Amino acid sequence: MRTDTNPPYIDLPLFSVVLMLFGLSLVILYSASGEDMDRIMKHGIRFGFGLVLLVIFARIPPRVLLQWSPHVYLTGLILLMVVLAIGIIGKGAQRWLDLGFFRFQPSEIMRIAIPMMIAWILARTSLPPKPLSIFLGILVVLLPTVLVILQPDLGTAILIAMTGITVIFLSGIGWKLIFAALFAISIIAPAMWVFVLHDYQRSRVLTLFDPWADPLGAGYHIIQSIIAIGSGGFQGKGWLSGTQSQLEFIPERSTDFIFSVFAEEFGLIGVVVLLMLYLFLVFRGLMIAFYAQNTYSRLLAGGLSATYFFYVFVNIGMVAGILPVVGVPLPLMSYGGSSMVTLMIGFGILMSIARSKKIP
Amino acid sequence: MTQVRDYLRESALVQNRIVLFFLLIALLMSVLFLRLFYLQMIQHEQYSTLAQNNRFDLFSLPPVRGLIYDRNGEILAQNIHGYNLQILPDKVENMDELLSELRQLVELTDNDLTRFQKLLENRPPFEWQTLKANLNEEESSILSINQHQYPGIQLRAHLQRHYPQGELVSHLVGYTGRISPEDLDKIDSQMYQGVEYIGKSGVEAFYETTLLGRPGVERVETNAHGRVVRRLEQISPVSGQTIHLSLDIKLQEKSMEALEGYEGAVVAIEPGSGEVLAFASVPTYDPNPFVNGISETEYSALRSSPTKPLLNRALYGRYAPGSTIKGFLSLVGMENQISFNRRSHCPGWYSLPGDTHRYRCWNKFGHGNVDGHQAIVQSCDVYFYKLARLLGIDRMHEGMTRFGFGEQTGIDLIGEPTGLMPSREWKTRVRGQPWFPGETVITGIGQGYMLVTPLQLASTTATLANRGNKATPKLLSEIEHPQSESRETIPPIVEPVGLKPETLYDPVIQSMRDVVHGPTGTARGIGKDIPYDMAGKTGTAQVKSIAQDEEYDEQNVEKKFRDHSLFIGFAPLDDPKIAIAVIVEHAGSGSKTAAPIARKLLDYYLIDRLGIIEKQDGAPQAAVLQS
Numbered sequence: 001m002r003t004d005t006n007p008p009y010i011d012l013p014l015f016s017v018v019l020m021l022f023g024l025s026l027v028i029l030y031s032a033s034g035e036d037m038d039r040i041m042k043h044g045i046r047f048g049f050g051l052v053l054l055v056i057f058a059r060i061p062p063r064v065l066l067q068w069s070p071h072v073y074l075t076g077l078i079l080l081m082v083v084l085a086i087g088i089i090g091k092g093a094q095r096w097l098d099l100g101f102f103r104f105q106p107s108e109i110m111r112i113a114i115p116m117m118i119a120w121i122l123a124r125t126s127l128p129p130k131p132l133s134i135f136l137g138i139l140v141v142l143l144p145t146v147l148v149i150l151q152p153d154l155g156t157a158i159l160i161a162m163t164g165i166t167v168i169f170l171s172g173i174g175w176k177l178i179f180a181a182l183f184a185i186s187i188i189a190p191a192m193w194v195f196v197l198h199d200y201q202r203s204r205v206l207t208l209f210d211p212w213a214d215p216l217g218a219g220y221h222i223i224q225s226i227i228a229i230g231s232g233g234f235q236g237k238g239w240l241s242g243t244q245s246q247l248e249f250i251p252e253r254s255t256d257f258i259f260s261v262f263a264e265e266f267g268l269i270g271v272v273v274l275l276m277l278y279l280f281l282v283f284r285g286l287m288i289a290f291y292a293q294n295t296y297s298r299l300l301a302g303g304l305s306a307t308y309f310f311y312v313f314v315n316i317g318m319v320a321g322i323l324p325v326v327g328v329p330l331p332l333m334s335y336g337g338s339s340m341v342t343l344m345i346g347f348g349i350l351m352s353i354a355r356s357k358k359i360p
Numbered sequence: 361m362t363q364v365r366d367y368l369r370e371s372a373l374v375q376n377r378i379v380l381f382f383l384l385i386a387l388l389m390s391v392l393f394l395r396l397f398y399l400q401m402i403q404h405e406q407y408s409t410l411a412q413n414n415r416f417d418l419f420s421l422p423p424v425r426g427l428i429y430d431r432n433g434e435i436l437a438q439n440i441h442g443y444n445l446q447i448l449p450d451k452v453e454n455m456d457e458l459l460s461e462l463r464q465l466v467e468l469t470d471n472d473l474t475r476f477q478k479l480l481e482n483r484p485p486f487e488w489q490t491l492k493a494n495l496n497e498e499e500s501s502i503l504s505i506n507q508h509q510y511p512g513i514q515l516r517a518h519l520q521r522h523y524p525q526g527e528l529v530s531h532l533v534g535y536t537g538r539i540s541p542e543d544l545d546k547i548d549s550q551m552y553q554g555v556e557y558i559g560k561s562g563v564e565a566f567y568e569t570t571l572l573g574r575p576g577v578e579r580v581e582t583n584a585h586g587r588v589v590r591r592l593e594q595i596s597p598v599s600g601q602t603i604h605l606s607l608d609i610k611l612q613e614k615s616m617e618a619l620e621g622y623e624g625a626v627v628a629i630e631p632g633s634g635e636v637l638a639f640a641s642v643p644t645y646d647p648n649p650f651v652n653g654i655s656e657t658e659y660s661a662l663r664s665s666p667t668k669p670l671l672n673r674a675l676y677g678r679y680a681p682g683s684t685i686k687g688f689l690s691l692v693g694m695e696n697q698i699s700f701n702r703r704s705h706c707p708g709w710y711s712l713p714g715d716t717h718r719y720r721c722w723n724k725f726g727h728g729n730v731d732g733h734q735a736i737v738q739s740c741d742v743y744f745y746k747l748a749r750l751l752g753i754d755r756m757h758e759g760m761t762r763f764g765f766g767e768q769t770g771i772d773l774i775g776e777p778t779g780l781m782p783s784r785e786w787k788t789r790v791r792g793q794p795w796f797p798g799e800t801v802i803t804g805i806g807q808g809y810m811l812v813t814p815l816q817l818a819s820t821t822a823t824l825a826n827r828g829n830k831a832t833p834k835l836l837s838e839i840e841h842p843q844s845e846s847r848e849t850i851p852p853i854v855e856p857v858g859l860k861p862e863t864l865y866d867p868v869i870q871s872m873r874d875v876v877h878g879p880t881g882t883a884r885g886i887g888k889d890i891p892y893d894m895a896g897k898t899g900t901a902q903v904k905s906i907a908q909d910e911e912y913d914e915q916n917v918e919k920k921f922r923d924h925s926l927f928i929g930f931a932p933l934d935d936p937k938i939a940i941a942v943i944v945e946h947a948g949s950g951s952k953t954a955a956p957i958a959r960k961l962l963d964y965y966l967i968d969r970l971g972i973i974e975k976q977d978g979a980p981q982a983a984v985l986q987s
Binding site: 126127128166169170171172220224226227228229230231232233234243244247248249263267268271272275278279282283286289290294295298299302306309313316317320321322 | 365366367370371373374375376377378379381382385386388389391392393395396397399400401403404406407408410411412414415484581582583584585589
């Protein structure tokens, strides 16, 4: 039932919410950057570049993506190893790959590559998946996760792992297995705490539970962010009038902590609007997944939607003080290149999937 | 082998899961919403306050401390600009490198560095921290030239106390120091907002509240790095009041010079007003290092010095007055109907009836038959042994106390000791013993238990010069309000000691005149060529008691057991302008050391400072009063 009449196909509801979020991001970035037009321009250029990618990917049929899946995944895996190797040689944390004209984080590729790869594996056999498929699926999640943890970038590692796990969940694995896994995690997590986490990561988690214990040290950022959000109140202090943001009390205010600036200046009203937009974004993504034509598309669309949600949830949870500070951007709002590119590619893929079937 | 895939069932399964997953998302979004609702609605006020606190800062504006002048407008304590080298850790890329480079420019002790390291660990990196306080002029000029090369360093100017007269008046003016935890317990911290220093001793401590002023406050908006974005409102500080002391710094300087090489004290008072003109204690110390915390080694050197330079002898030194009290005792005798003309025989010693112990006169050959006049002029001990015996300790205590012996003078300094005028009651209370008659005898020549401070001795001498009108000694003569420039003069407090009639003073003062001017006076040595009339009395205070069969020979006595040399005096006789007490430790007889010092200082004050006496050019004539 192809409706190929006016290419490129753009899913209007999804596209509008993306545009609205981008519009908001321009407004708040102007304030957060200290009215830096240079940044606004860069942000706009990235978004424009992203739009081009979106349109391109929206034209790629899902069956082509299916064929690409293993290649994309393997390429991503190799790049992760390269980054890690450079990091080891350069004796320092390394997340970036510098291609001269363009720097990007290979872990960003994994945000798309993992759902693609798992969907590829699981869609090969009938659902619910067989133990071998599940095992392979877990392996697909685990390899890049470990590589990203080694960078070390715990936040991204957790997010891509959760995306992969969500895809496996969506494939309909048995509840017994799910509960068994939850049980296993409850045992493994404490062990990870002791043996895997770095000191700074542990202190971040500990600070989360009591940021006031070290208000000038580890807790400083969280406290200032919470003060910004809380002092915003119902109506907010008004655009460009957030004292916490304008007087530079909020750390990383145009990137990871941009939500705090938003919440301070636009208050709970703004926050509710923003949360609704994100909820709608994810809802639309899941709807595309729901109505997708085949299992691969359905799982991929579900996985991509899940990624957005996790990023939003972890970022806002972090700046609002209910999750540790792990350093993940707020999709579409935070200033930064890699994230924007992957996001837009993801939307393009969703639209390509949406295109294959009429969605209410 | 492959079963036919039931695509419908599969999609239903996944769709089912998608719905479940969406429900999970909705749930987690609600958690976020609730959290934000809690922060922005329920805790809003609390965070608003915190944001306000973040944003607004109150800067205390410390008041300028009041200045201290002497009676002629010479500055004794002032405020000068000091520079602190401060570092903003946030702006420094490589702290070790910066420190080692700064080391080339300014002297940094290990102490400075460890203290700074502690600050780095304990204070937020966006606050300026002091690396070195009070750079010297050279260091601050070198730094201000090179400052631009080092982002994150600044020279912060502040006012600090400086004493241009240095060690000349350190005991009297005292010094300020950094506020210590002990000080904090005593002060009203509201009054010390932003104030770093507090008066620790001397006038600085006594007139702390006068000198302090009132701090002001400035409300500013600051950013996260502590940089002031906007100034909102300001309440200006009120400067401390300027104090004019009665002290004459030139006379003080002469007094310190005169005492050089000795340990001792000189106190000079204007008899009519009680104004303290000189207040010298030797050896002394430089108060300036104390302002910012003297180094441990310097301080322990001062503390452990056997000559005790930190001790303010003029105020706290307690000495046996010796024969200096003889004039006072004669007055007490006359008041108790013991005639001044009564004669006593002095064979060179005195024994109490029924006792073989001999109380010796300083002149072992005896003074023969002496009356009160001769006894004072020649300082006959036996006369006063007998007088004391006649009076008894009770009447002596009562009479001498009225002059101020054994009592605080009431000077405007902290912690003045009372000295000691012994009595039966005192001895029972403190020693738990009855009073012995022999103790009365030696009290008659100012020995035994009796102790006076140099200030006390000067004050009682001034009272004598003032014929029984006792003026409370005071340092403060005027307070000047720097804002209004109005001056407030502190009136003298004069009270009569109540010895009647006043004519009783005449023979005593006449006798004390002859101590200096008479041919047999103990201080006739200083009476030579004296261009004015003065009264005086020598005193030689025993430090070690001499056994019955022993001879006191100064040359053979260890210095610490040698007699103290004392002298009291006042001049000019008809209208005394200055009363003086000189005590020189272990310097032998009063006539030998203390009396010449007194003469020198009286000459200087009356001739050079007041100009009421013309300098004698050769002709040994008596007083030529100009007035």
